[in-house]
Amino acid sequence: MDTQLKFKIKNWLENDPDPRTKQELQGLIDANDETELGHRFSGRLVFGTAGLRGVVGAGPMRMNRLVVQQTSAGLGMYLKHQTRDVETRGVVIGYDGRHDSKQFAHDAAAVLTAMGIKVYLTSEVAATPLVAFGVTHFGAAAGIVVTASHNPPEYNGYKVYWGNGAQIIPPHDSGIAACIDRAATQAIVMQELEKTIADNSLTMLEADFYEAYRQGVRTAEILQNHTRPDLVSLSYTAMHGVGAKMAETVLKDAGVTQVYSVATQREPDGDFPTVKFPNPEEKGAMDRVIAEAKKHHTLLACANDPDADRFAVAVRKGEYESKDESAKGEYQMLTGDQVGVLLGHYLLTHAASSQRLTCTTIVSSSLLSKVAASFNATCRTTLTGFKWLTNVGMSEQTDDNRFLFAYEEALGYTVGSMVWDKDGLSALVAFAQLTAELASKGQTIWDRLDEIYREHGFHLNAQVSIALKPETPNIGAYLRNNPPLSIAGKKVLVTDDISSGLRWFEDGHTESIALPASDVLIYQLEGGARVIVRPSGTEPKIKCYYEVVEAMTPTDSLTSVQARAQKVMDGFISAHQLSLPK
Known part of the structure; x- marks a missing residue:
């Protein structure tokens, strides 16, 4: 073992406050596992705009108490440089139900208070949106939530909010790092x-803080549509996370009382024993809540992820096609884009004329922008990530055009401006209210989707990660040097190069794009199709996002148009992949 590595390990052992990670590290030393030791001390867990997230374990490349303490000291140092009254404004800290989260949160509080910074610390587990809410509720300088969201059980994380209640964006991430x-x-x-x-x-946030969030949801301006909540029935899972108590409470406040929680997944459990991966998007993750829905024949099967900032829903099938008897009693997951468009359409239908600002991301469906335009509302498109959605929403809103709604396709939604981050709890209430209003008219979610698709076209979106050979040339550079004139037989009408901030039109003229630089290429094609390419600069891999739009004919059903769009999508993806350099 080289001398420098020995020194790093010795120094770490002297400062690590956790007997468990000390023992783990000593075990690697005793086993003379230089490869693993070298990896553990090859750098630090990178702090970025999403904060920290990594596997729990010993060493600076893992999540542990010493990393959390050092991160908190760095954050406190940065806040003192940036915020004149940080000591009195303070920092809000909350945590999820993972095994180390409470200890990490307490360590962060102990470090910041030692620096003379006031801390508001939740007395028990809290959903991530409650921490974002707490920052603006108390006028705090920042917020910390200890969570790994929907990552596997071996992970934990450390997420930071700025004083505006939104996730940090550059340059704060690099400054804190x-x-x-x-x-x-x-x-x-x-x-x-x-x-x-x-x-x-230090102020411990007790029941009155949780009650403040609850009342905020209950009295939210855009959650006041109480049309026949008695008609809504739903099953619910917290997915072994922290959402159940608050979810059941805010639903009850909204008059939705036919709620059946999955008992085996209701309480926080950092082992996540009944799901392979605690992410509602993963195959099988919704099995138990759908089984609960079938048991009670509910309209919806709903889920929050473990920190309750995301929302997922499956809807009972069969009502939209009377001939489809086999589908009745079954449930179909809505995509994140479908939920986003449904909520956007619903909220725009009810919002005040002064509250019409919506936001979505470049990789989410383009359908929300078309729906917003039909309501004479504004839709801003941002880079991927809620940090951009809410910061742009804040900066763009005016007294005459207040922020209403934002979403990203990865099941993230924010309804109104009480929480400047994704909030799976208020989204759950809004979706239940939409369902109730439709039910009062004898309609279903499928009827509303049919209505939207008939007006704007059936939008189908897909995401594909493509692994390329090591010798494949840099894909981003290749596409910029050899711009495609057509993709899968469809003419390229507009190309957005987010890295240069330029939009190129078919006739050769250009215009600037008001987005931060990012290695992303967007191709708008004839017929409304779209391809987005995000190359990797470090490995032969790209991530592609596809969208196809199919007009619905008078004889089309949702099933028939989806089948047709899927066939087009399959050919589209195949042709695009074949066009890339090998």
Whole structure:
């Protein structure tokens, strides 16, 4: 083992406050596992706009107590440089139900209070949107939530909100990262939590804080449509996360009382014993909540992910095609794009004339922008990630055009401006209210989708990661040097190169794009189709997002148009992949 690695390990062992990770590290030393030790100490877990996320374990490349303490010291240092009154405004800290989350949250509080920064610490587990809410509720300088969201059980994370209640964006991420690097070379000072409570530098957030969020949802301007909530029935799962208690409460407040929670997944459990992967998008993750829905014959089967910032729903089939007897009693998952468009359409139908600003991302369906245009509303398109959706929403809104709604295809939705991040709890209420209103007219979710698709076309979206050979040339550079004139037989009408901030039209003229630089190429094709390519600069791999649009004929059903669109999509993807360099 080289001398530098030995020094790093020795220094880590001297500072690690956790006997478990010390023992783990000592085990690797005793086994003389230089490969693993070299990896654990090859750098630091990277802090970015999503904060930290990684496997729990010993060493600076893992999530552990020392990494959390150093990260908190770096964050505190950066906040002191950036925010004049950070000491009194304070930082809100919450945590999910994973095994180490409470300890990590308490460590963060102990470090920040030792730096003279006031802390608001949740007294028990809290959904991620409650922490985002807490930042603006208290006027805090920042927020921290310890969560790995829907990652596997071996993961944990550390997510940071800025004082505006939204996730951090550049340059704060790199600024905080630089301060963390400095803090990692210094001794970490911590304050005993009992002492901080006694001197009022730490406030424990008890039931009244959770009640404040609840009342915020209950009184939200755009969640006041209480049309026949008694007609809605739904099954619900918290997926071993922290959402159940608040989800059931806000639904009850909205008059939705036919709610059947999956008992085996209701309570927080960091082992996630009944799901292979606690992400509602994963195959099999919704099996138990759909089984519960079938048992009670509910209209909906709903889920939050483990930190309750995402929302997923399956809808009972069969009602939209009376001939399809075999489908009755079965449930179909809606895509994130379908939920986003349904919520956007519903909210625009009811919103005040001064609240018409919506946002979506470049890789989400283009359908929301068309729906918004039909309501004479605004739809802004941002880079991928809720940090962009909400920061753009904040910066773009005016008194005459307030923010209403934003979504991304990965099951993230924010309804109104109470929470400037995705919120699976208020989205659940909004979707239940939409379902109730439709039911009061003898209609279903499928009827509303049919209505939207008939007006704007059936939009089908797909995402594909393509692994390429190591010797394949840089895909981004190749596509920029050899711009395609057509893709899968469809003429390229417009090309957006987000890295250069330019939009190229078929006739050769250009215009600028008001988005931060990112290695993304977007091709708008004839017939409304779209291809988005995100190359990897470090490995022979690209991620592609596809959209096809099919007009619905008078004789079409949702089933027939989807089958036709899927056939087009399959050929589209195949032809595009064949066109890429090998």
